[in-house]
Amino acid sequence: MLEISGLTWAVTIGLIVVLLALDLIIAAARPHKVGFAEATAWSLFYIGVAIAFGVWFAAAYGGDFGTQYFAGYIVEKSLSVDNLFVFVIIMTTFAVPEKHQHKVLTFGIVLALVMRGIFIAVGATLLSLFSFMFLVFGALLLFTAIQLFRHRDEDPDVENNAVVRAARRFLPVTEEYHEGRLVTRIAGRRMVTPLFVVLIAIGGIDLLFALDSIPAVFGVTEEAYIVFAANAFALLGLRALFFLVQGLLDRLVYLSTGLALILAFIGVKLMLHWAHVDISASVPEISTPVSLGVIVLVLVVVTVASLIKTRSNPEAKAHAGSLRATKEPAERES
Template sequence: MVSIGTPLLWSLFALFVAVALAVDFLALNRQGARKVTLRAAAIWSAIWVAVSFVFVGLLWWRLGGLGGDAVARELANAKALEFVTGYLVEKALAVDNIFVFLMLFTYFAVPPEFQKRVLMIGILAALVLRGLLILIGAWMIASFHWILYVFGAFLVFTGIKMWLAAGQEPDLDANPALLWFRKHLKVSDDYDGERFFTRIDGHRTATPMLLVVLLIGVVDVVFAVDSIPAIFAITTDPFIVLTSNVFAILGLRAMYFLLAGMHERFHLLPYGLALVLVLIGAKMLLIDLYKIPVQWSLLGTVLILGATMVLSLLVSPRHPPSPRGAYPFQRKRQDGKRS
């Protein structure tokens, strides 16, 4: 499998990610358990987007986009376009992650000041999972060309499933992962700060915070399985696949706090994401018949997402959002007290 990734590029990228995570952790620790303001979320979101485009600009320059010969410029332009398209697709799919995180935080009544640490843990888990799945996906594509058709069909199926499920309220009480965790873990009714375990009557007991982190890990796996085939439909270069994924994930925490209060405004966005998945899946299925240019994939993604966001602002939701309950153990305890 052809890749532009040289030992130097991989080393510089790894160093950058390590520094970025260190800065994020340092900022997190200095802030302490405090609610993230909309202004701070907007600033950090803008910083992460700017850093991503600085990276692709440097990559474009390093490949010969400025001052190179015609072949080098063509390669630099192609890889930069692949990165931007992959970054946008992964960023768009991350919005669905954010809405699921919001649902989990609301369901478990996670205090706003504790949410950012949970998100940071989720981001670290997502980075590790994406890295492993990308390596596996790259090996499979290099070894079995027909796996591209499987990925394409999976994306089309996922897009159709997402379209049919759009607008429906998931039933977390019946979620298999949550049922399994509740069956095998003794969980307290209340939080104990940001701790994952507490002591009740001398016994070590998990807090709801641990359940939230475990479920976010499950969400990371599910969305990684959806998004990795999507990026391989844009490019099969492992360096571009991994870097575009990582940069999309690094800004996830800030983007969550920026969009958390706007999820009801963009109620049609899941339909747009479903169409994007179908579009990318179709591109992968047609790869041996007609290779759709990356710029057309980028244009289609931007038009679909832009249209659904505009329509969301113009069209009111058919059904108003129903208020979600608190953490189920808390509800049961409250019901027991009333009776």
């Protein structure tokens, strides 16, 4: 059992808040198009911070917990790339000006951290009180994996999202962006801008990803502190990663398939753990090093296969994948 002092929790959360504040200050103080060099520098910085934390954590609490952290970090990082697909779709759908994309992404990261913090607390409590929750989480991940694989060649229908439709129906929305403001006045009438609707869409997507990613990371570690740290450090680099790889995302044609395999694998791992604890100790469990190896192997194979595919067929295009069938354009118009 991992024993984390209140001071360590406070310092960790403080570090996350400082890094988030840095992002917010940059986004608010100097709205601009983020170039490749800047995105690369920030990406390397956040990856370096995550690795440095993992090295310290392994040295302070042991190699086994360190391995759990890195496995959780890689799981969350791989899922965050799929998150980026959806962010790109949202930015394109709502034609978000490049100088405001920084602000939208930072808001998305903050909201994702808040939601995942809530889910981590709830998940850790449920797992500690009810061992059958491992079975529930495992079944949830298997269902998600099957749905993602079935609809791997589709994209989420952002405009048809219930929350976005409700916002457009009940809120007065301006036609244009107004210097990055969320609310403005036109002819004396208070109205929300499209940026406000974009943030609603981002929030809805964050909620869906939290429902999937938290059970997934609990599949490699039961420690709430590791789950939180892995999520936080994976999400912190999401903004920079977006600007770094948005031009390369279309080439990862097998990413959704790979993520479906990873989620299915972790789902089986959770269900085996439940059976080992509640049914019979003779039921085998999958160790964290094996999990880490499988996850890395799947990501490497998926990346290489995707690049080979797009090189031989330049017209092949990646999709974010969807958890339900999306409507055809003709259906939407009718």
